[in-house]
Amino acid sequence: MAGVYLHIPFCFTLCGYCDFYKSTKLDKMDQFQNVLLMEMESRSVDFRFPIDTFYVGGGTPSLIAADFYQKLFSLLHKNFNCSVNMECTIEVNPDDISEDYLHALKNAGFNRVSIGIQSFHEQDLRQMGRRHNAQQSMQAVALANSCGFSNIGIDLIYGLPWSTEQFFEKNLQIVKDLPIQHLSAYHLTIEKGTGFHRLKQSGKLTEIDDSRSLREYEMLCNEVEKMGMQHYEVSNFCLSGYESKHNSSYWNGVPYLGLGPGSHSFDGKKRRWNKSDLTLYNKGNLDLIFEEEVLSEVDFFNEQVMLGLRTSKGISLTEMEIRFPHYYLDFLKRIDKWIHRNNLVVTNGFITCSESSWFVVDSIIEDLFVV
Template sequence: MAGIYIHVPFCKTRCHYCDFFKSTNLAFRKQYLEKLLEEIRERSDFFEKNNTPVQTIYFGGGTPSLLKVEWIEKILESIQTNFRVIDNVEITLEANPDDLNFEYLKAIKNIGINRLSIGVQSFFDEDLKRMGRRHNALQSRSALEWAFKAGFQNVGIDLIYGLPWSDSNLFLSNLDVLQEYPIVHLSAYHLTIEPNTQFGKLKLQKKLFEIEDSKSEKLFWNLHDKVEQLGFEHYEISNFCKEDYFSRHNSSYWNNEPYLGVGPGSHSYDGNHRYWIKPDLHQYVTKGYSEGLSCESLTTTDRFNEYLMLGLRTQKGIDIKRMMENFEEFWINIQPKVQKWLDSDFLECEDGYIRGTRKGWFVIDGVIKDLFLVD
């Protein structure tokens, strides 16, 4: 499986927690589109070595819903022209609730968008205001109603938990909305206060702090239990879905499949190399992608560590047989550490897979760090 990610680096405003590459200068959207189409044409041979058809297309950002319908259509037409794309390709658009109306949603569905990821973040106006979101709770509900009215079936929402001013009961009441609408996917992210953000500045001023680890863990498992009770599968540490509605695009990342990222700030992977384009919008629109394109070759250790990290973040876990086939020496090398985590009930071994336990999954990043190998 192969995927194409389109980075749309535009936002009307910058949220207080966000450190993603984006620009609030919307004047460059037309030039961006021209250079993006040029990049898609020039990188049309990216998957030729693996002869892999494109099965997923993902518009991320930034705020892809700031693109006009005709621009999205041009991008999709260019991808269809320059790549081998399967008939039932998954095409996702990330969207902000206040950008959406029934006419826009109907139009993007007609040109091929078949999956929506709506950045709700919270259904409480106080949360939204304090996070610097530009929509309100009513707009989120309206966006959901219009999406289903327009005929979308594969609709997911994003929520943020671990807000310092909130409490677990208030956050968990957000999940009641999953019963009010036929939502099939949930991405729930714990708030992390990044240095170069408005929240980061407040942290330096000692006006805002992350919640305690013990509270974070309790909230994580309360979230897990309630969403599973609603019929969702917790298939990746931050992602839940109804049966068969997992994100095929994101799963290609976790399964170590090749993907092409286009647009400033995007990343690509072909199995042996990582590529990235400098997050510089001005350079991109004036000189094109190639001026800011960089590449690194992955060592066997790099690939082993990546497979380890991505596998342990999923419910399925690490395929031991695949580890032995591809990284036998490395896998044998870390067995004492793996056994340590098995003995302490942070990992479990079942049906040929090693995965995090209920005790271990919330702190799985620490387990992964311990198991990493260094060249």
């Protein structure tokens, strides 16, 4: 099976933390929509995998009128071999949605919504540059639920320099009473090119220390476990059976097709990405908008390590031995020290990261890379 991802690069305002490709040139949306439909039809010719998941992210997909998504689904089903039970997700902002809009999205074909809440505290939202307020966040979840969405996810951000552990705990207490099935919680990282990075460079913003980061992470894990959610990936939690199938396909190495500027694709052998350039994309010359590379054995090995250790499933040692015989013995030696430190665990032939060590998993992954 495979997935299709659409990147909607438009935002009404720019959030200080976000490093995804986006544009505030909303007057370019109509032309973008025309090119996106053209790209979908064109790419369907050489991407012949059965489609099991469809995901619209951004940017802010909820800035696009629902009737466009109806056209999109028609073209998707016309040109791809789509599963009857295809998971179809759209990211929405709390202040964009209404009852009519949600019903239209559902009628178009979406069966899962991901609501970009980030925090239920007004100060947090103002500092991050979010357009909505806390009340709109709770109303958005309630509205999605009342409109018949039974697979609702929300996003939170923790590790905020101006906030406190107590405020984050209050966020989690609000979450436990919401009718959601999925939670993505990300520690704030200050990426180059963002507004927060510029503030950091000028000395106006400082990242929190590691000890507080760890305390908030442990609080997150403990509180979400009380909610009955499973911790199935470093930053993702869900009720049983509500894992994000689309995101899981990335972590499991399943092929996926990316459409729109800044999107990425993988066909099992090579990686392809559209340039992050809306002006170029909107010219509609599909031969000029992308770059690609054929992945080497080292690339595949490192990706297997990186993606596998970020999930509760982990890495199959048998699969590693079969796929990467040249690196397998050295891999066993490298993981041994992490096993003795109780950072990694071997269970039934799978190597996994202990939950307490997921907080530092990037350091473990980097040590296991072949360079």
